[in-house]
Amino acid sequence: MREENRSKRQEEIEAAAYDVLQAKGYAGASMLAIAKRARASNETLYNWYGDKRGLFQSLVVRNAAEVKRHLEAELDTDHDALSILSTLGPKLFALLTGDRAIALNRAAAADSTGELGATLAKSGRAAIFPLLARVMERARDDGQLAFARTEEAVGLYLDLLIGDLQIRRVIGSLAQPPAADGARKSDQALRHLGILLAPA
Amino acid sequence: MREENRSKRQEEIEAAAYDVLQAKGYAGASMLAIAKRARASNETLYNWYGDKRGLFQSLVVRNAAEVKRHLEAELDTDHDALSILSTLGPKLFALLTGDRAIALNRAAAADSTGELGATLAKSGRAAIFPLLARVMERARDDGQLAFARTEEAVGLYLDLLIGDLQIRRVIGSLAQPPAADGARKSDQALRHLGILLAPA
DNA sequence: GTAAAACCGTATTTTATGTTACGGCAACGG
DNA sequence: CCGTTGCCGTAACATAAAATACGGTTTTAC
Numbered sequence A, B: 001m002r003e004e005n006r007s008k009r010q011e012e013i014e015a016a017a018y019d020v021l022q023a024k025g026y027a028g029a030s031m032l033a034i035a036k037r038a039r040a041s042n043e044t045l046y047n048w049y050g051d052k053r054g055l056f057q058s059l060v061v062r063n064a065a066e067v068k069r070h071l072e073a074e075l076d077t078d079h080d081a082l083s084i085l086s087t088l089g090p091k092l093f094a095l096l097t098g099d100r101a102i103a104l105n106r107a108a109a110a111d112s113t114g115e116l117g118a119t120l121a122k123s124g125r126a127a128i129f130p131l132l133a134r135v136m137e138r139a140r141d142d143g144q145l146a147f148a149r150t151e152e153a154v155g156l157y158l159d160l161l162i163g164d165l166q167i168r169r170v171i172g173s174l175a176q177p178p179a180a181d182g183a184r185k186s187d188q189a190l191r192h193l194g195i196l197l198a199p200a
Numbered sequence C: 001g002t003a004a005a006a007c008c009g010t011a012t013t014t015t016a017t018g019t020t021a022c023g024g025c026a027a028c029g030g
Numbered sequence D: 001c002c003g004t005t006g007c008c009g010t011a012a013c014a015t016a017a018a019a020t021a022c023g024g025t026t027t028t029a030c
Helices: A003-028 A031-037 A042-049 A052-075 A081-097 A099-110 A115-123 A125-141 A150-161 A165-170 A179-196 B003-028 B031-037 B042-049 B052-075 B081-097 B099-110 B115-141 B150-161 B165-170 B179-196
Strands: none
Touching: A003 A031, A003 A042, A003 A052, A003 A099, A003 B003, A003 B099, A031 A042, A031 A052, A042 A052, A052 A081, A052 A099, A052 A115, A052 A125, A081 A099, A081 A125, A081 A150, A081 A165, A081 A179, A099 A115, A099 A165, A099 B003, A099 B099, A099 B165, A115 A125, A125 A150, A150 A179, A150 B150, A165 B099, A165 B165, A179 B179, B003 B031, B003 B042, B003 B052, B003 B099, B031 B042, B031 B052, B042 B052, B052 B081, B052 B099, B052 B115, B081 B099, B081 B115, B081 B150, B081 B165, B081 B179, B099 B115, B099 B165, B115 B150, B150 B179
């Protein structure tokens, strides 16, 4: 299969995996069901991904890379830090509470070996943390915010923006929030951050 | 079996269920393994709880009731609202990020039917929300805090106190935080809350 | 004290799925 | 144009666990 076709085929298979995962959960997402939905054979799935966890790890890695790409696009503007945050916030909100991210978190929760969770943490939170750290430090350099430890500032921002939304989504007690919610939460988080980390 | 013995036996069985759940995850927690660990027969498990989900739903409900009981004990003092929060915070932190609560959240995430998650949300968050609402409103009545919508004040407090700790615990990327962390987080949350909701 | 009910321990049935195997078809390279 | 390779679709195998059944024993009720 030519490279472009194969890449396209992988996307279709992984899209099918998301569909089945969201419908049936990790344990209920059988390889056969995924293969049938993608009109692929399970032999192909095993050849390409090794085993079930390999397939979902691939989802995790690819999704994290996409999230990171989205955010980096925002970061490379020369806007001031808080402006960046105001456009970054809603996007981050949507990415972290969206169906795909939640499905992956659910899968990681169900994987008893913890490997999926480790991958998710490493390529997810640990990957976007430095990006946010850069923004925070730029804000400090410009006198927009004041804080001693960058890590705490980033953590505070994430708490204010996302809070417990992910866990509530993961246990299925909350539907995907509309974009308006993300915009509102982002504004509120930014406002609160400005108050709590106000320069002297 | 006499009532007291039966109640004791249920506790033993449910303790065994926690053990196996924490060791093997929801999918890996077989009814037989739980029965053997409790030196019970699976027939008894099925007779008492109906099926696997019933057993874990029982865990959820009982755990939630215990959490609520702990909190209510604090609430019925005549301390001022913020003092209540300062003793309630660390306890709430420990209960929500403790091994048991996390194991239950993990089970709810793995249950594809969503029933466990619904029960967990209903008897968990929805149950403690009104308790916190009472504290918040008392704080407002006493002029310690100022806010328009109680719900938002409670949500803000929970975001500041817990944030994304639960989801990080659920995917296995974080160990149970020590009590000192809870105390620190509680102090910080209270301080931040006081700033953000400062009376005019 | 005894009969019935409840429970234990284990075997069994049933069902589901991860994984492998294979015949047939299409695409690709020379 | 043809052989090889890769993929599809389905079948088959192995395993594991949910749920049921049952003989033997303990507990309960009267």
